[in-house]
Amino acid sequence: MKFNASAVNQVWGTHKTWFLVRTPSRPAAWQLAVIRERLREIRIDGEVAILGSTPEFQDLLSEFEKIQIKIIDRSTDFSKQMGHQRRRNDRTDAIPSLIVGDWTEVLEGMPGRFSAILSDLTSGNIPYTARARHYAAIHSALRDGGVFADRVLTLESPLVSRKSIYAEFGQRPISIESVNELNCRLLFTSDIASGTEELKIAQILETARNEWTSDIGQAYLEALTLITPSNGVWWYGRSWNELRNEHVPLLQEIDNIPEPIGSVYNGFARLIIKRRHDADIITNSDSNKNTVLRCQIAALRSHAAAVLEESKQLIESLPLPDGNLGMAFLQRVVEKAVVFRDDCHRFKMERIRIDTRHWGFMESLFEQIAGLSGVRAKTYAFCWRHQRTDVLFSSSSPEWKSLFVKAIELAAESKITLRALMVTEDEDSERMKALERLQTSIGQNFQIAYIRTADFESTMASDAQSQYKDFGVFGEKAAFLTQEYEPTVVGEYLWAREQVSRLHHLFDRMWDQASKAQKKSSRNIRPLKYWKKKFADLVMVDLKTPVSSVAQIESHGGGAFHLNKKDLQKAFTLCADISTKVEILLRDCIEAALIRSCGDALGAEKLKKFVERSTNGNSPRRSVNRGSTIRECSDIRNQLDKMYFMQEWEFVEKNWQEFNPPLVQGEMRELVKRVNKRPHAHANEALDLAELVVYRDAGRSLENYFSKWRESMDKIRTIKGCP
Amino acid sequence: MAGISHLWGVNGGHDSADALESASRLMQKEHLAAFGIVNREKLGIWTAYFALQDFGEIVILTSAASAHGRCLLPGTQIAMCLFLRTQSWGDPIAGLQAYGEVAITDQVNSEQVYSKRFAEYAAWRREGGQSNAAFYLIRLSALKLVDESRYGEEKFLEIQRIGS
Numbered sequence: 014m015k016f017n018a019s020a021v022n023q024v025w026g027t028h029k030t031w032f033l034v035r036t037p038s039r040p041a042a043w044q045l046a047v048i049r050e051r052l053r054e055i056r057i058d059g060e061v062a063i064l065g066s067t068p069e070f071q072d073l074l075s076e077f078e079k080i081q082i083k084i085i086d087r088s089t090d091f092s093k094q095m096g097h098q099r100r101r102n103d104r105t106d107a108i109p110s111l112i113v114g115d116w117t118e119v120l121e122g123m124p125g126r127f128s129a130i131l132s133d134l135t136s137g138n139i140p141y142t143a144r145a146r147h148y149a150a151i152h153s154a155l156r157d158g159g160v161f162a163d164r165v166l167t168l169e170s171p172l173v174s175r176k177s178i179y180a181e182f183g184q185r186p187i188s189i190e191s192v193n194e195l196n197c198r199l200l201f202t203s204d205i206a207s208g209t210e211e212l213k214i215a216q217i218l219e220t221a222r223n224e225w226t227s228d229i230g231q232a233y234l235e236a237l238t239l240i241t242p243s244n245g246v247w248w249y250g251r252s253w254n255e256l257r258n259e260h261v262p263l264l265q266e267i268d269n270i271p272e273p274i275g276s277v278y279n280g281f282a283r284l285i286i287k288r289r290h291d292a293d294i295i296t297n298s299d300s301n302k303n304t305v306l307r308c309q310i311a312a313l314r315s316h317a318a319a320v321l322e323e324s325k326q327l328i329e330s331l332p333l334p335d336g337n338l339g340m341a342f343l344q345r346v347v348e349k350a351v352v353f354r355d356d357c358h359r360f361k362m363e364r365i366r367i368d369t370r371h372w373g374f375m376e377s378l379f380e381q382i383a384g385l386s387g388v389r390a391k392t393y394a395f396c397w398r399h400q401r402t403d404v405l406f407s408s409s410s411p412e413w414k415s416l417f418v419k420a421i422e423l424a425a426e427s428k429i430t431l432r433a434l435m436v437t438e439d440e441d442s443e444r445m446k447a448l449e450r451l452q453t454s455i456g457q458n459f460q461i462a463y464i465r466t467a468d469f470e471s472t473m474a475s476d477a478q479s480q481y482k483d484f485g486v487f488g489e490k491a492a493f494l495t496q497e498y499e500p501t502v503v504g505e506y507l508w509a510r511e512q513v514s515r516l517h518h519l520f521d522r523m524w525d526q527a528s529k530a531q532k533k534s535s536r537n538i539r540p541l542k543y544w545k546k547k548f549a550d551l552v553m554v555d556l557k558t559p560v561s562s563v564a565q566i567e568s569h570g571g572g573a574f575h576l577n578k579k580d581l582q583k584a585f586t587l588c589a590d591i592s593t594k595v596e597i598l599l600r601d602c603i604e605a606a607l608i609r610s611c612g613d614a615l616g617a618e619k620l621k622k623f624v625e626r627s628t629n630g631n632s633p634r635r636s637v638n639r640g641s642t643i644r645e646c647s648d649i650r651n652q653l654d655k656m657y658f659m660q661e662w663e664f665v666e667k668n669w670q671e672f673n674p675p676l677v678q679g680e681m682r683e684l685v686k687r688v689n690k691r692p693h694a695h696a697n698e699a700l701d702l703a704e705l706v707v708y709r710d711a712g713r714s715l716e717n718y719f720s721k722w723r724e725s726m727d728k729i730r731t732i733k734g735c736p
Numbered sequence: 737m738a739g740i741s742h743l744w745g746v747n748g749g750h751d752s753a754d755a756l757e758s759a760s761r762l763m764q765k766e767h768l769a770a771f772g773i774v775n776r777e778k779l780g781i782w783t784a785y786f787a788l789q790d791f792g793e794i795v796i797l798t799s800a801a802s803a804h805g806r807c808l809l810p811g812t813q814i815a816m817c818l819f820l821r822t823q824s825w826g827d828p829i830a831g832l833q834a835y836g837e838v839a840i841t842d843q844v845n846s847e848q849v850y851s852k853r854f855a856e857y858a859a860w861r862r863e864g865g866q867s868n869a870a871f872y873l874i875r876l877s878a879l880k881l882v883d884e885s886r887y888g889e890e891k892f893l894e895i896q897r898i899g900s
Contacts, residue, residue: 033840186800186870187810188841232809236840 030239031094035193037278038240040069040133040164044284047268048131048162049073051286055160057128062154063109064116064132066095071109073131075101080128082109085119117143120150127154132163134282137247141210148261155289161264162286166201167253169271170280175203179225187232195233196240197277201249210250215243253283264289393420394432394520395485396469399444421451424458431459434523436469436483462527469523476519484516492516615680740791743899748891755893758883759832760791762818767853769818771796771874773807780804786816787853792876792897794836795846797857800870808872812838816874828884836876846871 052073062083063070074082086092092111112119116135130151139147151161178198185191199205205220206212221234264287272282423429435445440463452459473479481494481504492513495504507513741753763786772781782804784796794816799805808814819831850871851857879895887893 184801186805186808186841186872188843188870190843192840229806229809232811236810239840 032098033189033239035190037272037276037282038193038197040067043273044164045069045073047270047284051160052077052129055158060127062127062130064130064135066092067133068095068098070131072099072101084109084111085116086111086113087115089113117147117150120154124153125156128156128159130155130161134164134166136165137249140248141251144259148259151261152263152289157289160286160288161261164282164284166249166281167283168281169253172204172207173202175199175205178203179230182233183227183229187236192233192236193240194277196237200241202281210248212247212249214241214245218243260285261287391488392430392432393485393487396434396436396483398483399435399437421455421459425455427458432524433461434527435461435463436466437463438466462524464523464527468526472523486513486516486520489513743897745896745898747894750893755881755895756791758886759879759881759895762830762832763788766818766820769816772815773804773812775807775812780807785854787850789849789873794874794876795849796872796874797850797869798872799866799868801868808838810838810840814838814874830883833880834876835878836874839873839875841871841873843871846873
């Protein structure tokens with residue numbers, strides 16, 4: 014099908030009243046929040062495309078830096094109008110550029126270009142016969158790791174009689190809101206066009222005008238053309254069950270959120286976010302540049318094995334099926350929530366317990382320190398316990414090493430001053446000498462002093478800090494107290510000025526009694542990169558190490574593995590499997606938890622009947638992990654919709670006789686409240702809760718490993734000129 | 737008023753900015769007016785409190801189920817009569833007649849405008865209000881203004897919308 018610009022302009026270019034269009038015909042706040050979170054998660058950069066000129070998406074993307082926004086629209090006039098609907102101004106470095114043309118054709122010409130493609134209800138513009146090609150173009154236009162966010166009309170619920178819609182709206186005053194609602198309900202949720210797959214708006218309006226002849230009916234239908242162009246055509250009519258497998262099948266689904274209760278598209282639309290994950294990376298094992306890859310495969314495999322093991326244990330520890338409805342899971346979530354809440358509480362008290370996951374935080378602290386003035390304000394002073402047998406950085410804590418590297422880089426640029434108080438019995442060891450040589454290369458901004466362990470501990474005890482292993486002070490802004498290093502780094506941040514100052518004095522006291530490392534003669538001064546290269550144990554290969562330095566490290570005796578392409582693919586598959594399983598498990602758990610919550614409201618007996626009725630006739634969604642028959646809460650929501658006439662949230666005084674004993678109004682109200690709690694963010698809630706469960710964290714870190722690994726491989730590919 | 741005076745024309749060589757200012761002052765001072773419609777030879781008249789969205793755009797709240805409410809479809813011609821309730825016989829008179837049509841209303845925006853003028857509205861709505869009350873936006877196209885203290889006895893100014 015060839016793109017015909019003038020025909021398109023006739024429909025959309027003349028549609029001048031888009032400013033009257035409201036949600037759900039435009040993206041809603043909940044939808045933007047979900048997409049925003051995903052885009053942040055994958056850290057979009059480079060080019061991002063919007064199908065159509067949706068102003069809300071333009072506003073959303075203008076929040077992100079380092080991206081180029083490409084609007085793909087078939088009508089220049091319409092796109093200009095959309096620009097006027099925006100609420101945010103663009104930064105001068107991120108003005109969206111317009112590509113005029115057919116979405117499919119444009120995307121086909123831009124393979125692997127976009128880190129994200131956003132679309133809102135665009136699929137209805139594409140004939141069913143052209144969709145496979147369109148979705149293939151989307152897949153090819155995304156780069157690996159890129160996401161496609163698409164809200165689609167799904168036709169999952171039964172169509173309602175248009176006569177009932179006429180009757181209802183005949184009693185309602187005409188307003189922008191009511192016209193918008195009528196537009197969605199009459200065109201897409203009523204039987205007015207049932208049986209057809211090509212909705213010609215002019216024909217539908219004609220039918221409606223002949224049927225709905227009252228003054229108000231005619232006025233409503235006249236107003237309807239302000240929302241939907243009367244000469245428009247919409248491909249709609251196939252159920253989602255028929256279409257779901259055709260919707261960009263090569264992408265991996267990461268979100269699938271039904272339109273919430275309260276929206277007129279409830280049961281008729283979904284927000285679907287999918288991600289491109291390629292498992293077909295081509296690599297060459299013959300180059301030592303692949304060292305990064307080898308290390309990362311090893312890291313990935315061990316991490317994946319650990320996650321899998323942990324997932325298995327968790328799965329076994331969750332007695333979800335057999336009518337238990339996830340009580341154990343709930344308890345776990347509650348426990349985690351309590352811990353999290355306590356942490357938050359402490360955060361407000363200017364103190365928070367942290368672990369390895371929070372290390373990114375520290376780097377931003379450095380940046381803050383570097384931006385401050387004054388010697389003391391720019392000093393990072395820290396104690397460092399060191400045994401003769403220790404390497405400087407354990408391979409189990411690459412974050413600590415990366416923090417140190419970040420610190421010495423800033424010191425080398427004279428942005429901060431480092432003061433390392435080495436707590437050791439062994440200041441003459443090779444490793445200490447290595448550190449001193451590094452100090453020499455950096456100069457005045459890196460100072461080292463040594464203190465005996467006994468002296469250190471007695472001074473700590475004299476200041477009532479003996480429960481901590483050691484500490485660091487970031488300028489005058491913050492301090493960190495370490496509680497343990499193994500198996501993971503755990504400690505506390507402090508922001509209270511008095512406490513930070515007290516630790517400053519403590520550090521100064523120890524620093525004064527410590528012996529200072531002597532400066533070496535100038536002939537030993539080498540650039541930083543020399544030391545990175547020279548001391549492989551100081552700058553170990555990890556996920557952040559640039560490819561270029563790895564080859565040098567290897568030439569100085571770094572480890573060697575044999576790259577096996579099959580292993581690589583296996584690791585990939587393993588990763589994807591775990592990720593999917595974790596995701597599904599989590600969602601099941603959340604659903605189970607919500608159902609359990611309904612059980613608290615109704616009692617087990619009534620809930621059982623209600624769930625049976627809700628799922629009657631539906632095929633049960635089975636948990637991939639355990640074959641359980643946990644039902645989706647949406648089943649309950651749908652059943653509530655069927656049973657309950659929730660016009661403007663007014664509850665009809667009535668008992669529900671179908672059940673014995675009958676459900677009373679209070680119970681129904683409670684049930685609605687629970688399954689409808691935060692309706693806009695049902696999936697968000699899952700994700701929020703996910704932060705609190707171990708396996709979700711594991712899944713996240715796996716994804717992080719995964720994407721970093723992939724970045725490195727991309728670099729290798731570039732170096733090697735692989736296709 | 738100077739910013740929008742080019743959108744309105746006034747008869748008798750009067751300054752349109754001045755006339756609009758006078759009309760606007762009246763509408764600020766008085767918030768109750770009478771409204772009338774003719775719909776398929778049916779007459780309707782009622783009074784309503786009103787708020788100003790912009791000059792020439794009036795928001796009223798009234799029952800959608802009432803006889804007149806059912807006639808308030810977009811495009812319906814409507815007349816409005818406003819006078820200061822504090823006037824005594826013999827004093828210089830002040831008031832206006834206005835003509836326009838019902839426009840498609842943005843309920844959310846109208847509610848904001850209305851509750852800004854009538855602070856008690858929010859509490860009334862919170863307590864349940866009247867379930868079938870709805871906002872209507874009336875877009876005026878012409879006004880007939882009398883303000884004797886400003887323009888002299890029995891001077892009627894005709895103000896027409898000439899642009900949008």
